[in-house]
Amino acid sequence: MASSTGVLFRVHTFGESHGPELGAIIDGCPPGLPLDEASIQQDLDRRRPGQSRIVSQRQEADRVRIASGVFEGRTTGTPIALLIENGDQRSSDYDDMRTKYRPSHADYTYDAKYGLRDHRGGGRASARETAARVAAGAVARGMLDRHGIEVLAWVSSVSDLELACDPAAVTREAIEATPVRCPDPDVAWSMIQAIEAARKDGDSLGGVVTAVARGVPAGLGEPVFDKLDADLARAMLSLPAAKGFEVGSGFAGTRLRGSEHNDLFYREGARVRTRTNRSGGVQGGISNGEDVILRVAFKPTATVLRPQPTVDQDGNETTLEPRGRHDPCVLPRAAPIVEAQLLLVLADHWLRQRAIR
């Protein structure tokens, strides 16, 4: 079931970039949660293309329609179907890619696997599929909100421009204050300039999204194969263009000694807490009650608007000159998608924990 994820909060996505519709089916969402299209739309609006000059200019309204599972504004416990129409397609932009493989895109590997592919917009490999995940993530958000769990993600680097900040202090307002979704206005400005310059050159940039989940109770995560951090890594690396994942101190932690790296326990009222959070809120694959903190690396967008040598489906060496409306940097739109993935994993593990205790 390559297009399904989750054990109890189970999500299936379907649809291609240039098909008529895409969407998600959620099976296992508890009954009685308030849910309407407007609350899902808020998250979709943060992901959609065409929202600023530094993202793809494809103009998609990404209006979501709830087709089942909701009655009089509340979930019924039956499968929730969420449908999103594809509107602004220009399939002719992809004519050159019908036979020629885009370097570092999914064209060659889809052909190698299936022997055919929908070349228009990247088909199922397109980041349009993530609209379905964001819609499903908004439903998970509605459930987790009720239990005091808040999830935020922001752009913490673009190329070599890096933001140093305390994840505990980041707010939704600061993230959404600029189109690049970096909560520091000065760093955000430099990132925007860099993305604009790359776009004018017909080129692209990569970067990192940082995410935090606050209010996660201790106990979420299922040793040994479904550890919380293992499921988060899987969820994040299933995103298009995601090339790296870290939780807590991540790779940088390897430079410390154990005595420096350990998160020391202390008592705060009835709670056991840690003085630092290098574990990123997960120990032994189980949440420890501190903020869950993770980072996801996204590569520079594969489709660059300049000629590049490649090979066609008959094996001939050739040159590709891509057209189309591509993201010069996927990061600003990746932040809400990382949030959605984090929400979906937490919702699933929240239900799994409730099932055993």
Ligand SMILES: Cc1cc2nc3c(=O)[nH]c(=O)nc-3n(C[C@H](O)[C@H](O)[C@H](O)COP(=O)(O)O)c2cc1C
């Ligand atoms: C929000 C977002 C937007 C993206 N936009 C584009 C795009 O405009 N053009 C492109 O070539 N790739 C884009 N991608 C990435 C491709 O979908 C991805 O690189 C491709 O499917 C190959 O998969 P891989 O990079 O994971 O190997 C985007 C990814 C994300 C997360």
